[in-house]
Amino acid sequence: MIYFNVPLHTSKTMEYIADAFSLGHTSGDGKYSKLCHEWFKNGLNVKQALLAHSGTAALEMAAISANLQPGDEVIMPSYTFCSTANAFVLQKAVPVFVDIRPDTQNIDETKIEEAITSKTRAIVPVHYAGVACDMDVINDIAKRYGLLVIEDAAQAFASYYKGKPLGTLGNMGCFSFHETKNVMSGEGGLFVTNDDTLAEKAEIIREKGTNRSKFFRGQVDKYTWVDEGSSYLPSDIVAAYLYSVLEEAEQIQKKRKYIWNKYYLAFEDLEKLGKIRRPIIPAYATNNAHMFYLLFNDLQARTHFIAAMKNSDILTPFHYVPLHSAPAGKKYCRTCGDLSVTNKISETLVRLPLYFDMTDEQIDTVIDNVLKFCR
Numbered sequence: 437m438i439y440f441n442v443p444l445h446t447s448k449t450m451e452y453i454a455d456a457f458s459l460g461h462t463s464g465d466g467k468y469s470k471l472c473h474e475w476f477k478n479g480l481n482v483k484q485a486l487l488a489h490s491g492t493a494a495l496e497m498a499a500i501s502a503n504l505q506p507g508d509e510v511i512m513p514s515y516t517f518c519s520t521a522n523a524f525v526l527q528k529a530v531p532v533f534v535d536i537r538p539d540t541q542n543i544d545e546t547k548i549e550e551a552i553t554s555k556t557r558a559i560v561p562v563h564y565a566g567v568a569c570d571m572d573v574i575n576d577i578a579k580r581y582g583l584l585v586i587e588d589a590a591q592a593f594a595s596y597y598k599g600k601p602l603g604t605l606g607n608m609g610c611f612s613f614h615e616t617k618n619v620m621s622g623e624g625g626l627f628v629t630n631d632d633t634l635a636e637k638a639e640i641i642r643e644k645g646t647n648r649s650k651f652f653r654g655q656v657d658k659y660t661w662v663d664e665g666s667s668y669l670p671s672d673i674v675a676a677y678l679y680s681v682l683e684e685a686e687q688i689q690k691k692r693k694y695i696w697n698k699y700y701l702a703f704e705d706l707e708k709l710g711k712i713r714r715p716i717i718p719a720y721a722t723n724n725a726h727m728f729y730l731l732f733n734d735l736q737a738r739t740h741f742i743a744a745m746k747n748s749d750i751l752t753p754f755h756y757v758p759l760h761s762a763p764a765g766k767k768y769c770r771t772c773g774d775l776s777v778t779n780k781i782s783e784t785l786v787r788l789p790l791y792f793d794m795t796d797e798q799i800d801t802v803i804d805n806v807l808k809f810c811r
């Protein structure tokens with residue numbers, strides 16, 4: 437069986453976890469959390485980088501930091517994971533869905549302005565497959581209308597827009613380290629910002645609404661409940677896992693790009709024959725090889741493809757059920773304009789297996805089976 441994803445750990449993972457235990461600090465913000473925070477602050481060049489227990493949690497931290505009032509609106513794509521919208525629904529805000537671009541499956545920046553009302557407070561671009569949204573256009577709209585930009589960079593580890601790391605182009609950025617992402621800790625996430633006010637706010641939100649972080653830095657002599665919040669920090673055991681993986685990030689990225697490029701080249705002819713379309717990376721974006729997908733011409737072709745691959749013991753899942761068509765999406769969200777690209781993509785996109793430990797034999801088996809099906 438070739439699985440869609442297989443989680444990884446490194447030769448150091450168990451050692452670092454054991455070390456966290458031997459240090460007697462397994463709760464949040466111990467040695468390994470601090471190492472991860474420094475790693476991201478340096479790598480992303482941000483003022484604040486805070487580990488969270490999931491990408492979902494990081495999005496919730498951002499949504500609470502945005503200080504939304506009930507009924508405030510947040511513009512985002514419908515073609516995304518439910519957490520993108522759910523984080524704002526928890527704040528009683530209303531996600532407003534606009535269509536996506538047919539090339540990158542990212543929010544169509546030309547459709548954002550018509551979705552803006554007097555209640556709009558934020559834009560939430562999702563960097564689908566780790567490929568950048570057109571952030572200059574989005575940031576310009578946000579500036580003109582006084583809106584926050586909150587990047588769902590869950591899939592966007594080590595990817596760039598015009599040379600700048602994704603997750604650092606808006607007011608706040610949220611990453612995921614779920615086992616299906618490029619770097620992982622089982623479950624895990626990261627909140628980043630360059631804004632001093634948001635940085636302090638997020639710290640409080642993450643620590644149950646207390647100023648505990650200030651206390652540990654010696655800036656206050658006792659800590660107390662100062663604002664609303666929850667508990668979003670991961671255990672240092674999780675951080676130890678993540679840090680061991682971050683140390684191997686370069687190798688991981690190299691391998692993922694190797695697999696991605698193999699797929700990309702192998703399916704060139706199928707694209708020329710009009711059987712499928714391969715991923716498109718705009719000139720302003722980089723490819724972090726988070727995902728390799730194929731787009732079929734219609735739902736029927738995709739359904740047959742997934743069944744045929746499963747017959748050959750290869751798992752090729754699809755996503756997303758567009759949020760505007762999901763029960764909770766209908767209840768809590770609204771749409772702006774027609775979402776025909778979203779609907780079409782959600783019926784025709786399929787993802788191929790891509791994980792660090794994939795062997796050349798497995799990659800070739802997937803390629804052979806795709807070619808066989810399309811012939």
Ligand SMILES: *Cc1c(COP(=O)(O)O)cnc(C)c1O
Pocket residue numbers: 490491492493516517519520562588590591611612613614623624625
């Ligand atoms: C994975 C993902 C999330 C959620 O991250 P978790 O760590 O699983 O909570 C949110 N948004 C997008 C686009 C994702 O791919």
